[in-house]
Amino acid sequence: MNNLPKKVKIVEVGPRDGLQNEKEPVSAAAKIELVDRLSRAGFANIEAAAFVSPKWVPQMASSSEVMAGITRRPGTIYSALVPNLQGFESALASKADEVVIFGAASEAFSQKNINCSIAESIARFEPVARAAKDHGLRLRGSISTAFGCPYQGEVPLDAVADVVRRMRDLGCDEIDIADTIGVATPRKTQEVMLRAAREFPLESLSGHFHDTYGQALANIYASLEVGVAIFHSSVSGLGGCPYAKGATGNVATEDVLYMMNGLGIETGVDLDQVVDAGLFISQQLGRKGVSRAGNAIAAKRAG
């Protein structure tokens, strides 16, 4: 058996990637409370905001208010998604520590979603990347549909590698390999992560897995086996899947932490406090969360 990393970074994406798929508006106060609870739980990185057009993503319209209202934990990176220079300016003004740019590994997905090629979409981020460097912000690149695409199906390994190189050449400090539609299985996961690692340092690659088909945790375990040590997850499994209504989205943070604890891998995050944060946001949304570990721990507490 391979050695697994002794320590991993969990990037909590619930407040941004999770909540942005929620139809019902969540108040800025509730988002601030959520981020603060997650900060206290010990996350080293929280994706807290997106400075995108409120016409596109109404749920993210309160991002400046959220960033202004949170209590920052020393050492935690608070990230914001930015689609362009205007978004970057807002992220900078809000004192984001890291800005996140994005692109697809699937040409069909890129065309369908942003109406331009992958190459064009990434080239458009050049001014943002330069501005991030100029202002000393961390730059993260997020690559969607790296394991499969709702429009074209298979995504070639070389297409993933190509986007990794483009993101690297823009100066990204960290690159996310995302299974946007949750179709990956463990060996495919290892293949894609290892291919990406030929273009970018493995220790700065992250795995972003969706649990649409229930595979996320197996894929995270398989990623650990090849040395991946950064993972994204969403408290309470916030999110859902825009490509299959009623299906699961982001892997739940509680489930990931439960596994890491069982494997003896250090995360720096307190599972019980994350369960509390999950119960808090579930109450705000008026429904039970989809984290299995979260629900089991809550059920055990209730006796």
Add this chain to the structure above:
Amino acid sequence: MNNLPKKVKIVEVGPRDGLQNEKEPVSAAAKIELVDRLSRAGFANIEAAAFVSPKWVPQMASSSEVMAGITRRPGTIYSALVPNLQGFESALASKADEVVIFGAASEAFSQKNINCSIAESIARFEPVARAAKDHGLRLRGSISTAFGCPYQGEVPLDAVADVVRRMRDLGCDEIDIADTIGVATPRKTQEVMLRAAREFPLESLSGHFHDTYGQALANIYASLEVGVAIFHSSVSGLGGCPYAKGATGNVATEDVLYMMNGLGIETGVDLDQVVDAGLFISQQLGRKGVSRAGNAIAAKRAG
């Protein structure tokens, strides 16, 4: 990376282990329809009945009727749980192909649940084991709480090994290592399975994982890595967890099949037909199933 088995046997336990935890009575006709759908989907082994006191498990009272009503697929093993010789006689009369006996690896669990020691509980099965051999029935031994116990917590590896030996000495053809409360994580899983394999042929050991904490599929993948090639699962995730109300129980068959298909491992089972069977029984129960792959595939079909 280790080689994974090229082929696995999935034992579908939904009609018995799954349904027996359901409060609302399910008609014999619906159970027959469920088993028939699963047979047509291609399972080599279906746990279809339990000949236990209807006072204990009212849901299983129709077991003789179910076994008499199903259309048997040539080559499929139809299993029945039997707690004693009386149960065995019913299983024999119902033409079960395999009888399942059981014991705990946790002493506290054994005492609490059946009020006797593990050793006594297994010794009591001697007449059943002998009768099974005499009548040419397959004998399977199921070991609960092999990865942890709701009463004593940790379960020593040697305790698991001891029960495996006792089951082997009774003449079991197959032995299940069950995570009754879903607490295992991947490396612990490998450790327990490898320890059990020192006492009994690995190819006849099965992994029975619950998804209480979301770990089941990762544990199945980890089991594959050490050569385990028989797994239990429950269509639509039927079951739930008696030790944490509202938590998940048996791993969902659809999720397991999705992973096996992705890994290129042959199961002989048609995922689409299992999804149909899951939708059928969910409709009977009046609620959405908990298989993530099942729900995602159903959502995609709906468009």
